[in-house]
Amino acid sequence: MTNAIPFPGPALRSDADGTLVQRFDRELAIESRMLGKRYRRAWALSDVALQVPTGAVSLFVGPNGAGKSTTIRILLDLTRATTGEAMVLGHSASAESTWVRRHVGYVPEQLDWGYGWLTVAQLLTYHSRYYPTWDDAYAQRLSKAFNLQLGQTMRTLSKGQGRRVHLLMALAHRPPVLILDEPTDGLDPLMREGVLETLVEHIAESPTTLLISTHHAYEFEALADHVSVIRHGTLQAQLPMETLRERLRRYQARIPAQWEAPTAVMKALLRRKSAPGEIEYTLWGDETELTAVLEQSGATLWNVSRLNLSDAMIALLDPDDGKQSLRSAQEDSRGIS
Amino acid sequence: MSATTVFLPSARGLQWIVFLRLRRFVAWAAFLFAAFDTLLIIAASRAGATTQAVRQARGVVRMEYDPQQSFLLVGIGILMCMVLWHDDEPRRRAYFWTLPVNRFWHAAMKCAAGWIIVTGLAVGFVLNMMVMGSLLAALQHYPVVPHASLQAWHYLVPLVAGTVAYLFTTSIMLASDRPVAWLIGIPLTYLASRWTTQNFGYPRLYSMLESLWSGSHGMCALITGGLTQIGNYPATAPFSAWAGSVVVWSALALLAVAGAAQWRQRLT
Amino acid sequence: MLIAVDPHSPTPLYAQIVDEIQRAVALGRIAPDELLPSVRQLAVDLRINPSTVVQAYRELERLGVVEMRKGLGTYALRKKVTARERRAIVREVAERALRDGFRYGVTAAELLEGIREASRTALSKRA
Numbered sequence: 001m002t003n004a005i006p007f008p009g010p011a012l013r014s015d016a017d018g019t020l021v022q023r024f025d026r027e028l029a030i031e032s033r034m035l036g037k038r039y040r041r042a043w044a045l046s047d048v049a050l051q052v053p054t055g056a057v058s059l060f061v062g063p064n065g066a067g068k069s070t071t072i073r074i075l076l077d078l079t080r081a082t083t084g085e086a087m088v089l090g091h092s093a094s095a096e097s098t099w100v101r102r103h104v105g106y107v108p109e110q111l112d113w114g115y116g117w118l119t120v121a122q123l124l125t126y127h128s129r130y131y132p133t134w135d136d137a138y139a140q141r142l143s144k145a146f147n148l149q150l151g152q153t154m155r156t157l158s159k160g161q162g163r164r165v166h167l168l169m170a171l172a173h174r175p176p177v178l179i180l181d182e183p184t185d186g187l188d189p190l191m192r193e194g195v196l197e198t199l200v201e202h203i204a205e206s207p208t209t210l211l212i213s214t215h216h217a218y219e220f221e222a223l224a225d226h227v228s229v230i231r232h233g234t235l236q237a238q239l240p241m242e243t244l245r246e247r248l249r250r251y252q253a254r255i256p257a258q259w260e261a262p263t264a265v266m267k268a269l270l271r272r273k274s275a276p277g278e279i280e281y282t283l284w285g286d287e288t289e290l291t292a293v294l295e296q297s298g299a300t301l302w303n304v305s306r307l308n309l310s311d312a313m314i315a316l317l318d319p320d321d322g323k324q325s326l327r328s329a330q331e332d333s334r335g336i337s
Numbered sequence: 338m339s340a341t342t343v344f345l346p347s348a349r350g351l352q353w354i355v356f357l358r359l360r361r362f363v364a365w366a367a368f369l370f371a372a373f374d375t376l377l378i379i380a381a382s383r384a385g386a387t388t389q390a391v392r393q394a395r396g397v398v399r400m401e402y403d404p405q406q407s408f409l410l411v412g413i414g415i416l417m418c419m420v421l422w423h424d425d426e427p428r429r430r431a432y433f434w435t436l437p438v439n440r441f442w443h444a445a446m447k448c449a450a451g452w453i454i455v456t457g458l459a460v461g462f463v464l465n466m467m468v469m470g471s472l473l474a475a476l477q478h479y480p481v482v483p484h485a486s487l488q489a490w491h492y493l494v495p496l497v498a499g500t501v502a503y504l505f506t507t508s509i510m511l512a513s514d515r516p517v518a519w520l521i522g523i524p525l526t527y528l529a530s531r532w533t534t535q536n537f538g539y540p541r542l543y544s545m546l547e548s549l550w551s552g553s554h555g556m557c558a559l560i561t562g563g564l565t566q567i568g569n570y571p572a573t574a575p576f577s578a579w580a581g582s583v584v585v586w587s588a589l590a591l592l593a594v595a596g597a598a599q600w601r602q603r604l605t
Numbered sequence: 606m607l608i609a610v611d612p613h614s615p616t617p618l619y620a621q622i623v624d625e626i627q628r629a630v631a632l633g634r635i636a637p638d639e640l641l642p643s644v645r646q647l648a649v650d651l652r653i654n655p656s657t658v659v660q661a662y663r664e665l666e667r668l669g670v671v672e673m674r675k676g677l678g679t680y681a682l683r684k685k686v687t688a689r690e691r692r693a694i695v696r697e698v699a700e701r702a703l704r705d706g707f708r709y710g711v712t713a714a715e716l717l718e719g720i721r722e723a724s725r726t727a728l729s730k731r732a
Contacts, residue, residue, distance in 0.1 A: 057654055078430040080605050094603070098344045101437035114432050115424055118357065129350040130436045196652045204645035204655040222612035222653040245617055252708075302707040306615030 020237040020284065020316070026053040029177050029209035030075065034084030037070050037233075044070050045233040048084070052211050057203065057223050060213040061313055062230035068213040069109055071230070072181050075211075076101055088177060102131065105170030105178040105208075111186060113166055116155035120148055120165055124172075131173035139172035142198070160191035167195060171202050178202075180212045184219055192219060199223065221309040229316045237316050241309075248312050251281045251290065253299040264293045270315045282307070282315045346438045348446055355421065355450040362420050366413060366458055370465050377469060382476055404487075404562040406466065407495035410459050411560060414502035415520070417458075421451045422510035427601055434604060444598040448507045452500060459499040463492050490576050494562035497583050501559060501590045508593035511601055554582040610651055618653055622661035627670050630681050631690070637683035641671060 030052035037045040045067045052058040062068050073079040074086050077097030086093040088100045107113075114123050124143070128134040143150065146164040154162065163183065170178060184192045200223065202208060212220055217227070227244060229237040237244075248270075254277060261269070261281075268290060271282040279299065283290050287304060294301055307315065425433035425447075436443065509523075510516045527546070534543035551557050553574070559582040563574020608629075610621040629635045641647075644662070648655040662679050665671040673679050706716045 055656075073430065076435060078434060078604055080603055098437055098439055099342070101435065102344060106435055108430075108435065110429070110431075113435075115354075115358070117424075118354075122357065126350055126354050129347045130438060193652070197649060200648050200652055200655070201645075204648050218613055222610075222618060222651070222657075225654055225656060242617070245615070303704045308613045308615045310613065 020239065021049070021235050022051075022238050022240075022243070023049070024051050024053050024240075028052060028087075029054040029056070030058075030086070030088055030179075030211055032071070032074070032084060032086040035071065035074065035081050035086055036083035037067075037074065037079070038082040043082075043233055045074075045081075048230070048233070048235055049238075050086075050228055050235065051238060052209055052226065052228075054209055055207060056226045057210040057220075058212070058226035058228060059217055059220055059224040060211055060228050060230065061215065061217045061317075062213075062236075063215055063317065066230045067233040068215075068230060069181055070233075072179055072211070072213060075179060076104065076106055103175055103177060105173065105175035107163075107166045107170045107178075107180045107183050109181045109185070111159060111162055114154055114169070117153065119151055119153055120157070121150040123154055123165065124150075124169065127169050128172070133173045133175075135172055135174055138174070139168060142168045142172060145198070146194075159186050160188065160194075163187060163191065163195065164198075167198060171198070174206050175208070177209045178211070180210070182213055182215070184214070184216070196220070196223065217313045218308070218310045224309075227309075229313065231317055244309075244312055245306055247286065248282065248284055248307055248315065249287055249290070250303075250305050250307055250311075251279075251283055251294060251301060252303040252305075253279050253281075253294060253301045255279055255299045259298055262293050262297045265290065265297070271318065282311075343442065344438045346436070346443050346446060348450070351443075351446050352450045352453070355447060355454065358421055358424075359417060359451070359454050362417055363454065363458065367461070370462060374465065374469055377473060378476070403466075404491045404494040404564045406462075407459075407498035407560050407562075410455075410462065410495040410499035411502040413458055414455050414499040415506045417455055418451065418503050418506035418510060419516070419520075421447075422507070422516075426514075426516075427511065427604060428514040430604065434601075440602045441598045444511055444601060445594070448504070448594055448598075451507070452503060455499050455503045456496055459496040463495055467492075488576070490579070491562050491564065494560070494579070497587070498560040501586050504587075504590035504594050508590070508597040511594070511597035553578050554585050556582075556586065558582045559586050608647070608651065610653070612653065619657050619661040619664065622647075622651075622658065623664050623668070626661070626665055626681075627668065630670050635681045637681055639681045640677075641679040641681060643678060 028051050030050060032048055032050040035045055035048040035050065036043060048067070048071060050060075050071060060068050060071070070079065071086075074081045075088055075093050077093055077100065080094060089103055091099050091103075093100050114127075118126070120143075124139060128136065128139065146161075146168065148161065148165065148168070149157075152161075154165070157165065163186075167183065170180070184195055187195065196219070199210070203210065210223075212224070214220060217224075225241050227237070227239060227241055228235060257277075261279075265281065265283065268283040268285040269281055270284055273280040291301060291304060425431045427434060433443070433447075434440065506520065509519045513519045527549075531543065531546045534540075534546060549555055553563075558574060558578060562579050608622065608625045610618055610625065612618060614621065626635065626641070635641070641662075642650065644655050644658045647653075647658045651658075662671060662673060666673055666679075670682060671679050672682055702716060702720075703713060706713070711719075
């Protein structure tokens with residue numbers, strides 16, 4: 001109750017390179033505007049402007065309960081948004097939900113999706129009847145590659161096997177959009193590898209837009225080219241991976257006594273660690289500029305390094321006082337303009 | 338781009354899956370019928386050797402078809418519906434709801450597919466009881482004398498009773514996030530309010546509630562065809578009374594299902 | 606052809622592929638006119654996004670390391686490593702070492718001394 005997020009908040013402005021939550025001017029396969037969802041008195045989502053460019057592999061990252069599944073459910077009309085709207089391939093997720101579901105391959109969070117009392121073959125036959133674009137030859141190829149025991153009852157399958165059936169169900173009608181909700185949750189590393197391989201082969205073969213929700217971003221690091229980060233129901237970041245790699249750096253420096261961080265640095269600060277005489281700042285911004293500012297302030301930079309996706313996610317997701325200052329700085333700039 | 342295109346599921350696919358889901362249930366029901374038949378035959382062949390007096394005493398437990406047996410079909414209708422929708426609970430946003438077809442028609446067609454099986458069971462039950470009636474009469478060297486007041490339309494009673502129970506349960510399974518609580522809660526609330534109104538001086542309210550069950554168009558009339566037994570004498574009701582209750586309750590049940598399916602077009 | 610990439614390294618994947626192939630061509634592990642794996646095959650082998658492979662091949666083409674022939678595939682070009690490229694590699698390694706050294710308060714001179722000593726002992730041990 002007390003953590004109810006006041007809503008509607010101000011719309012995140014600007015498409016400038018500098019913002020963490022970007023708006024893409026490319027054609028979008030998935031797009032939401034001012035998306036909000038209230039359960040009783042608490043907002044599970046507020047003002048979410050999710051964007052997935054057509055053809056992108058986009059990771060939807062956030063801790064459990066951040067609002068990933070709620071957003072995905074809204075996209076498939078499994079729940080209705082309280083405010084705002086979502087579009088998939090230019091069609092309204094609520095008003096044209098059947099059309100949308102027909103063009104989306106969906107792997108839900110639940111591991112017991114489908115009917116436990118059916119055999120794999122029966123479930124696939126039944127499922128295929130709902131999709132006019134079902135590619136039976138492809139389905140058979142996948143089921144061979146997955147080594148599926150077609151005669152086995154769904155209920156008796158291992159987690160990994162069950163997940164593969166779900167993946168097959170989502171892929172075999174060759175949808176233009178794939179939405180996978182925690183597709184590797186509960187799988188061992190070998191199975192995860194298998195899922196990854198299948199996805200790569202699939203997108204190499206048929207052009208597909210992917211939205212993968214996960215709280216283990218690193219699993220899909222090699223696949224993703226976009227990332228949307230959500231926490232407490234609001235987007236914290238939405239960027240091409242390229243930009244994330246370019247603008248997010250860790251700066252390690254020696255500092256003189258009584259050193260104070262310049263404002264430009266404080267505004268760019270996401271995370272910090274410090275020891276006497278030393279700092280390690282994770283900053284968001286142009287490397288040359290920030291390096292110059294730090295050096296002018298008297299700090300001796302001895303290392304500027306890129307972050308891998310895991311560390312980048314921690315920087316964006318972990319509440320740190322530094323982050324507050326970045327956010328309030330953004331709000332300030334909004335107020336001024 | 339037209340939002341008006343209605344995507345419908347394949348009726349054959351649905352019928353197939355509903356049958357697969359319910360085949361075990363149907364098998365159990367058939368097994369129960371068979372067990373019941375066996376017991377009757379054993380009892381009858383023993384009774385055949387006994388005196389006329391015993392036979393007459395056993396007449397109280399009638400062996401041929403009796404519309405009151407449709408209470409069994411009510412139970413079957415409710416249980417079958419629960420089995421059918423158990424995996425598709427809207428609360429869990431289960432598989433059914435993720436499929437790319439119009440949800441109203443999907444639910445309606447699935448309901449119809451299940452109804453075909455309920456009705457099939459009801460027909461099977463009636464036929465079984467008719468055959469058993471003749472068989473037992475033959476075993477006991479009786480002529481086939483059906484229940485004195487039995488008329489042709491009485492054979493339809495279990496079909497309708499099963500149908501109405503099935504439809505009402507469907508509407509609850511669809512509309513509610515806690516169907517079991519409602520299925521238990523509604524009869525309990527009904528009984529409790531009847532008791533309260535009776536004992537705390539609301540006679541008009543009580544008689545209204547009472548007539549819901551035992552009125553001329555009440556639920557009881559619908560289920561039994563108005564056929565009851567007072568002492569050893571059967572009490573009958575005219576066809577028109579039963580037909581009236583069928584119209585009222587079927588319409589209500591269909592409306593309930595349609596309303597529930599429409600309500601679940603959008604999962605909130 | 607064997608290429609190794611580390612998806613969790615902070616270096617972008619396409620840059621890693623570019624590096625790997627450039628090095629392989631420079632060192633002769635990939636012969637001139639040799640057909641490189643298709644985008645799909647390399648993507649599947651490395652479990653990476655096919656568009657990353659496309660990006661890497663484009664960059665390699667821009668660098669003159671490979672040539673994309675329409676409908677045929679991507680071929681390696683005849684290329685020798687230039688002295689300048691070699692110096693660039695050396696410089697990269699050296700910078701990395703310097704950064705690490707700085708962390709432990711090691712000066713460049715000490716580092717040089719250390720490298721000389723290490724290469725003497727390490728190489729003699731290996732031999």
